[in-house]
Amino acid sequence: MVFLLLSLVLGVLVGILLPFHIPLVWGKYFSVALLAAIDSLLGAGKAVYEDRFDFWLFVSGFITNTFLAGLLTYAGDRLGVELYLAAIITFGVRIFQDLSILRVYLFKRFSTTGPQGVSKTRPETK
Amino acid sequence: MSGWRFILSLGCFIIGILIALQFEQQEKVGFPLAAYRPVDLIRMVKDSERTRGELQTQVEQLRARLAEYEFARSGRGNISRVLLEELERARLEAGLVPVHGPGIRVILDDSKQRPRGGEDDYFYLVHDVDLNQLVNELWGSGAEAITINGQRVVANSAIRCVGPTILVNAKRLGPPYRVDAIGDPDTLAGGLKMRGGFLDAMAVSIRHGVSALMTKEENLELPAYGGPMTFHYASPLAR
Structure with missing residues (x-):
């Protein structure tokens, strides 16, 4: 948990220090890609708690989702349909869902007086 | 250190960079006028017009004060009196009086x-x-x-x-x-x-x-x- 936040902060710092700016026309693509990335990450977090996290599944999902979102936006721009809205809504909804599930897991993990019999979240598999 | 920690940290890192870049870009773009609602635009125009009116009275006051200063300074010698007359003439021609x-x-x-x-x-x-x-x-x-x-x-x-x-x-x-x-x-x-x-x-x-x-x-x-x-x-x- 802690070093996830740390790496996020580190990323923000690096991003600020980078001498590189996103061109104006790419702004929309980057925002959609950003949402896709956040969505993948939250999905992975959820999978970790459900103990069905798969390294390559996450990597491929992260990359394809991000690029697919960008591609969808591009296609929408070419066709004159605001397709990126579809991506934003899909990712937005999923982000909220994953967040609420993650919240439940975290609550169960850190509270000793959780619902019956779930003071431990990750079932012992080994 | 299991694989998920490493890769999720990397993901977080990438997202951090994206957030920072996107934020910087949005800061730079600001909020374009076309994105405002007409009601807000009307209010902005009215506000600017009021400010403009206030500034205009200020300009008039400052000009009056400048004229006073010039008059005060001109009291000393003949040359400055001539200059002042010339200045008054120029003002008249420019429509400032x-x-x-x-x-x-x-x-x-x-x-x-x-x-x-x-x-x-x-x-x-x-x-x-x-x-x-x-x-x-x-x-x-x-x-x-x-x-x-x-x-x-x-x-x-x-x-x-x-x-x-x-x-x-x-x-x-x-x-x-x-x-x-x-x-x-x-x-x-x-x-x-x-x-x-x-x-x-x-x-x-x-x-x-x-x-x-x-x-x-x-x-x-x-x-x-x-x-x-x-x-x-x-x-x-x-x-």
């Missing part, structure tokens, strides 16, 4: 009639071109100072149309337009009545109900130009 004298007053107003079905309303309204032409004729007939609804027409005054109103010195004016000109009343009136002159040019509009009333006046009082006069690009050529 209120003036009075005989002249004519022309009042132009939109037609009270409505255009008949399908008819264009062009000849029912007073346009910026009409005022431009009128001001031109007046200068040509020897007018020495002109105001439109109290806005002094100076060397860099623009008269132009914005929607239903006319801008003079970037101030919005609505009909009726009262044009005062100081000069020889007979010459000025003659200039407007001349064949092919202003009143001839307005004949079609006048037939459609636009009113153009001309009166000779004994004593007109014209205010000074109150707007800013800034020169960002032009600077005097050394003689």
Whole structure:
């Protein structure tokens, strides 16, 4: 948990220090890609708690989702349909869902007086 | 250290970079005017106009104070008195002092009639071109100072149309337009009545109900130009 936040902060710092700016026309693509990335990450977090996290599944999902979102936006721009809205809504909804599930897991993990019999979240598999 | 920690940290890192870049870009773009709602835009325009009015009174006050300073300084020697006279003369020529004298007053107003079905309303309204032409004729007939609804027409005054109103010195004016000109009343009136002159040019509009009333006046009082006069690009050529 802690070093996830740390790496996020580190990323923000690096991003600020980078001498590189996103061109104006790419702004929309980057925002959609950003949402896709956040969505993948939250999905992975959820999978970790459900103990069905798969390294390559996450990597491929992260990359394809991000690029697919960008591609969808591009296609929408070419066709004159605001397709990126579809991506934003899909990712937005999923982000909220994953967040609420993650919240439940975290609550169960850190509270000793959780619902019956779930003071431990990750079932012992080994 | 299991694989998920490493890869999720990497993901977080990438997202952090994306967030920072996106944030910087949005900061730079700001909020474009086109994204505002019309209601907000109207409020912004009203606000700016009020600020502009306040600034204008400030300009007038500062100019008055400057004149006082100049007067105070000029009390010392003859040379400065000459300079001051020259300055006053230049001010008069630039339209920066209120003036009075005989002249004519022309009042132009939109037609009270409505255009008949399908008819264009062009000849029912007073346009910026009409005022431009009128001001031109007046200068040509020897007018020495002109105001439109109290806005002094100076060397860099623009008269132009914005929607239903006319801008003079970037101030919005609505009909009726009262044009005062100081000069020889007979010459000025003659200039407007001349064949092919202003009143001839307005004949079609006048037939459609636009009113153009001309009166000779004994004593007109014209205010000074109150707007800013800034020169960002032009600077005097050394003689």
